[in-house]
Amino acid sequence: MTTLAPAPPGTGGHPRRSRGAPAPAVRSLLRGLPTVPAVVLLAVFLAGPIAYCVYYAFTDMQLTGAAGTHFVGVDNFTRAFKDTDFLNAMWLTLLFVVGSAVIGQNTLGLALAVLMQKATQPVRALVNGVVIAAWVLPEVVAGYLMYAFFYDQGSLNSLLDAVHLPDQNWLYTMPILAVCLANVWRGTAFSLMVFTAAINDVPQELVEAAEMDGAGPWQRLWRVVLPVIRPSILTNLMLITLQTLSVFGLIYTMTRGGPGNKSETLPIFMYQQAFQNSLIGYGTAIALVLLVVGALFSVVYIRLLKLEDD
Amino acid sequence: MRSRIVTAAAFTAATALAATGCGSGSSGSSAKSIKVVYWQNLDSTNKLQANFLASMVKEFTKANPGTKVTLVPVTASENDYYTKLQLMMRSPATAPDLVYEDTALINSDIAGGYLKPLDTYTAKWADWSQYAKAAKGAVTGASDGKTYAVPDDTDTRGIWYNKQLLQKAGIAVPWQPKTWADVIAAAKKIKAKLPGVTPLNLYTGQAGGEASSMQGFEMLLYGTPAGDKSLYDASQKKWVVGSQGFKDALDFVHTLYSQGLGPAKEQALGANFGTAVGTELIPEGKLAIDIDGSWMPNNWSSAAAKPWTEWQSVMGTAAMPTQNGQAPGSTSMSGGWAWSIPAKAKNPDLAWKFLSTTLQTKTNAAKWNATNANIAVRTDVASDPTYLNSVPTNKFFTELVADTHYRPGLPEYNQVSTAIQKAMESVTTGQASVDKAASTFDNDVKAAVGDDKTAEGTS
Numbered sequence: 135m136t137t138l139a140p141a142p143p144g145t146g147g148h149p150r151r152s153r154g155a156p157a158p159a160v161r162s163l164l165r166g167l168p169t170v171p172a173v174v175l176l177a178v179f180l181a182g183p184i185a186y187c188v189y190y191a192f193t194d195m196q197l198t199g200a201a202g203t204h205f206v207g208v209d210n211f212t213r214a215f216k217d218t219d220f221l222n223a224m225w226l227t228l229l230f231v232v233g234s235a236v237i238g239q240n241t242l243g244l245a246l247a248v249l250m251q252k253a254t255q256p257v258r259a260l261v262n263g264v265v266i267a268a269w270v271l272p273e274v275v276a277g278y279l280m281y282a283f284f285y286d287q288g289s290l291n292s293l294l295d296a297v298h299l300p301d302q303n304w305l306y307t308m309p310i311l312a313v314c315l316a317n318v319w320r321g322t323a324f325s326l327m328v329f330t331a332a333i334n335d336v337p338q339e340l341v342e343a344a345e346m347d348g349a350g351p352w353q354r355l356w357r358v359v360l361p362v363i364r365p366s367i368l369t370n371l372m373l374i375t376l377q378t379l380s381v382f383g384l385i386y387t388m389t390r391g392g393p394g395n396k397s398e399t400l401p402i403f404m405y406q407q408a409f410q411n412s413l414i415g416y417g418t419a420i421a422l423v424l425l426v427v428g429a430l431f432s433v434v435y436i437r438l439l440k441l442e443d444d
Numbered sequence: 445m446r447s448r449i450v451t452a453a454a455f456t457a458a459t460a461l462a463a464t465g466c467g468s469g470s471s472g473s474s475a476k477s478i479k480v481v482y483w484q485n486l487d488s489t490n491k492l493q494a495n496f497l498a499s500m501v502k503e504f505t506k507a508n509p510g511t512k513v514t515l516v517p518v519t520a521s522e523n524d525y526y527t528k529l530q531l532m533m534r535s536p537a538t539a540p541d542l543v544y545e546d547t548a549l550i551n552s553d554i555a556g557g558y559l560k561p562l563d564t565y566t567a568k569w570a571d572w573s574q575y576a577k578a579a580k581g582a583v584t585g586a587s588d589g590k591t592y593a594v595p596d597d598t599d600t601r602g603i604w605y606n607k608q609l610l611q612k613a614g615i616a617v618p619w620q621p622k623t624w625a626d627v628i629a630a631a632k633k634i635k636a637k638l639p640g641v642t643p644l645n646l647y648t649g650q651a652g653g654e655a656s657s658m659q660g661f662e663m664l665l666y667g668t669p670a671g672d673k674s675l676y677d678a679s680q681k682k683w684v685v686g687s688q689g690f691k692d693a694l695d696f697v698h699t700l701y702s703q704g705l706g707p708a709k710e711q712a713l714g715a716n717f718g719t720a721v722g723t724e725l726i727p728e729g730k731l732a733i734d735i736d737g738s739w740m741p742n743n744w745s746s747a748a749a750k751p752w753t754e755w756q757s758v759m760g761t762a763a764m765p766t767q768n769g770q771a772p773g774s775t776s777m778s779g780g781w782a783w784s785i786p787a788k789a790k791n792p793d794l795a796w797k798f799l800s801t802t803l804q805t806k807t808n809a810a811k812w813n814a815t816n817a818n819i820a821v822r823t824d825v826a827s828d829p830t831y832l833n834s835v836p837t838n839k840f841f842t843e844l845v846a847d848t849h850y851r852p853g854l855p856e857y858n859q860v861s862t863a864i865q866k867a868m869e870s871v872t873t874g875q876a877s878v879d880k881a882a883s884t885f886d887n888d889v890k891a892a893v894g895d896d897k898t899a900e901g902t903s
Contacts, residue, residue, distance in 0.1 A: 198530045198549070199855030201557035213891070286710055306710040390651055393713050394866075394875040409527040411859050411892075412552070 191419040197412035210419035220420065222395055223403035226310055227379065227427070230317070230399050233310075235378035238318035240371055243325020247333055248355060262326075269323030277387030280316035281305070284388070309389045309397035316384055321377065325370055332366035333359060365439060372435040379428050400424045477512035478541035478795045481532065483525045484517035487719045489749040492742060496815055504802040513798060516540060521716075523653045533558040539788035541795035547582040547595060547780050548654070552855035554585045554592050560785045561590040565796045571804065571822075579821035582850060583782050594804055597818035598780035599738045600844035601659055603627075603762040609732040610760075613637040620762045623769040624664070624696055627733070631705040634732045643705045644733040645721055648697055649713040649869035656868055657861040658777050658851065659736055664693035666849045667766040667775035670901060675860070676852035683852075683860060683893050685886040687901020692767060694878045698871040707731075709872055723750040726759070735764060738841035741817045761840050763847075776848040780821065819845065856893045863888035 191210060195203040214220045246265065250258050268276060283289050284304040291301045304312040336359050344358045360367075382401040385391065391398035391406065398406075400420060408417025482493060494517060501513040518528050526549055532538045533553070545553070553559050566572045575595065583593035607617045613634040621627045631643035647660035665674045668689030676683050684690070700706040707725075711717060722743035725731035727750050734740075740759075744752035763774035783799050785792045802808060806824050813820045814834030819842055820826040832838055851857060867885040870876035876884065890898055 196556070197527065197534075198556035198558065199552035199858065200555055217891075286708070303710060392650060392869065393710070393873045394870050396875075406862075410523055411862055412530070413859075 187418050187421060190415055191422045193415045195415040195418075197409065197414050199412055203415070206415070210416050211423070213416065214420060214423065219395055219398070220403065223398050223400045224423075224427075226397065227399040227424075229310060230314060230381070231375055231378050231431075234314040234317035235321065235374040236371060238314060239321045239325045239374050239378075240367070242318060242322045243370070244329050244367070246322070246326050247329035248359075250330065251333060265323045265326055268320050271320070273320075273381075273383035274387050276320045277316070277384040280312075280319065280384070281388045284312045284316070305389055306393055309393065313385050313388055313397050316388060317378060317381060320384065321374060324374060324377075328366055328370045328373075329363065332363040336362045368435050368439045372432055375431045375435070376428050379424060379431070400427075475791060475794070476510055477514065478789075478791050478798060479514045479516055480542045480544075480795075480798070481516045481518060481529060481540040482544040483522070484519045485719075486519065486521055486716060487723070487749055488519065490742070492745075492747060492816055495747070496812055500798075500802050500808065503808075504798050507802070508797070511794065521653065522546075522655075530556070530558065533786045533788065536788045536790075539786045539790070541785065541789040541791050542799060543784050543786060544781055545593075545784060546654070547593070547782050548851050548853065548857060550583055550593055550782065550784065551586050551853040552858055553784070555587070555855040558786055558788075559592045560787045560789065560792055561585070561588075561592060562594070562785065562796070563590050565800070566591055566594075569800050571800070571806070574806070574822045574824045576821050576823060576826075578778075578845075578850070579780065582780065582853060583784075586853060593782035593784040594799060595780050595782040595821045596804060596809060597813055597816065598778050598821050598845075599818050600776045600778050600841045600848050601663055601735070601737045602764050602774075602776060602841065602844055604726070604734045604736050604740055605760050605762065606726070606729060606732050606758055607760045608758060609634065609638060609641055609729065613732070618760055618762070621765045622773075623765050624667075624767050626765065628696075628699060628705065631700070631733065632703075635705055638732070641729070642707050642725065642731045644700060644735075645707055645712070645725070645731055646697065646700055646735050647712070647718065648701070648706075648865075648872045650862070650865045651713055652717060652865070654861060655718050657864045658779065661693055661697070661864050661868055662777050662849070662851065663735055663764050663775065664696050664767075665689060666777065667764060668692055669767065669770055671775075672849055674901070676854070677899060678852070680899055682897055682899035683856070683889050684901040685889055685898045686882075689767075689901060690885070691878055691882045694867060694871050694881055697868050698878050701872045702874065713869065713872065719749075727752040727755070729758075738819055738837065738844075739817050741835050741837060745817070747815075756836050761837055763844060772847045774844070774847050776844040778819075778845065778848040778850055780818070856897075859892035860889055863892065 192205060192207060193203045194200070194206045194209070246261065250261060253261070271279070281288070286301075286303055286306070290304065294301055302308075340358055340362065341354055344354050349357065380401060381399070382405065385397060385399060385402055386405070389397045391402040395403075401424065404417050404420040404424065407413050407420060480497070482497065484490075484494060494515075497515055501515060504513060505511055518525050520528060526545065529543055529545060530553065532540060533543065550559070576598075579595040579598055580591065582598075583591060583595055585592055603621070605617075605619060610617050610619055610630070613630075614637065615630055615633060619630070621630065627644065634641060634643035646663075647655040649656055652660070662675070666672065668674050668687075670684070670687060670689045672678075674684060674687065674689045701709055701712070706712060707717070711720075714720075721731065721734060721736070722740060726734060726740075727744065741755065742748055743750055744755045746753075764776060766773060766775050783803065785795050785799075789795060803812075806822065806828075809820070809822050810825045810828045810831045813825055814831050817835045817838070819838070820828075820831055825831050826842065852860075863885050866888065867881040870881045870884070871878055886898075
């Protein structure tokens, strides 16, 4: 981060080389010096643990029950892909990410951002407040609130009762839908903020020109605004995808992955293997798979962004 | 600007180093202090153990001036408590000096190299001869025969029933079912006569953790004709798969939940259902029959979460029958908790001193068994009137010890237990048929312990 700081004018930041100043190579080395503590800290506290994790994924390390740890090659990975619970978790994770992030948060965030352009100030403040409140809450608190909302005798069913609609046992009959909705509720604020900023940056002349050419509101959105903010959409998609992939607290508080394994996404499955079955090696292997899934999504988005730039 | 950033970076580095340095410094505690870890269950109003331990610390520090005993309660569900404990014991920087754990975990923690053998201490401790043989067996290493813990209680399990509700449903009390069919028949009667009352609770599913495996499934499984060999065959050293007994026990669970004889599924599968049973459903008369442990009165004592003195006249107890009433007629499961010294403890000698001269003297052991309504493991305490009279049901549950079973104290048990919970949950929810769930269990066990360590059950 320190290297990004702009050099204030007149303090040697200009590329003018005075007599007796060090050679460029040495000088850039000297300039890099302040970053050394940060690099060391990152290496020790970030790269170190990650390297360890990668190593553990290829061992049979256990939390308890075995004193020794042996290198087992790719056994953990072959075991995972033969494990029906793992495949189930993989499928639910994709469902959760596509349903709650790519479709839910992204679309709802965009829709709110567009609608709020024309809204009056009080309405805007109110909507912003409500949406952002969900974002500000700690994940576990949000999870608990959603549990209270969805569970058998929760507020949603009370509402349904009040209007004489049949009760639904959300957390029991369709837990994955319930956690998806909860994640949409919790995460939409982020998309809303990204899109509001992006739409505000759309040059007003462009929109006005389109209006002059007779484009209706729908066409203006579809043909002018959306193409201009496309990079923001892709960046937003990438960020919320990565964030949703690692959602743990929300699901754990609401359903613990159950009933059965009907809402057991990869992070929950990983936790259960590592800490309830004490299989640290297997758990870390699943964490690596999760990392790869995230990387794949990112690659797709980055390629789309690149195409945009070309 | 730049110099400020440098300063900031240097400061960050310095504080980070200071913090880590500080961490290792303070963990190297003086020879006069120990750290004692125990489980504070999620029901935070239950302070029985916290209060008892606090009084023990007071007694110990008074007798040994200058020493310091730090109590570290871990507030978590039971499974999470063990995880936390194991993570603490793993590293010398965080290892406590004395830990409290279920005897079922002792063997996997021995295999993990977390515990210190205590033979040199117990050899010089006169009180050790007072401990029951079975209890000593539960804290002995399966591989090396050494002692790794001092047990402080045991427990048995049976049937609790609400006499008033049973009478209303037309069932004569005292009630003692002879077979599983009798239990189901009674539940059906209650369902027919008393709407709004849950007829029968048997813990199930993954959220219940060991309560599902032990109070729930194994109370059935060990009552099948295979008895002690229904889960693990000690003579062959093999885990049993594919047995009819296992399917029968699963079928019982399935009957219970599919016919609406048990609690609502979503309620039974909730994480804190055990607490609800003891503090709400039973005292409020909403549950007629509960297959549960000897410690239930803990919930109702005057110091507990839900003081309920009427329980002594309202609640009855019965032994859990075997499947078809075959000998010995009844079955029970036992476990119990014990104190261990981690291998990486910094101050094992002082921890032992606290354990042997304060926590586990005859007087204090009796006090603890009476306070916590559990079954004594010391013969001198078992005959102590303070203990015997402390809870009216102590005598009944102490007698169940005759036909009780201990879980296979092996490192793999934990994974087998999870597999049992999974199988139960899938038949409870109806996600899988009994046969499907049983075969999933077989595969899970084979994956966990290895094919060569399993054997097909004969009955």
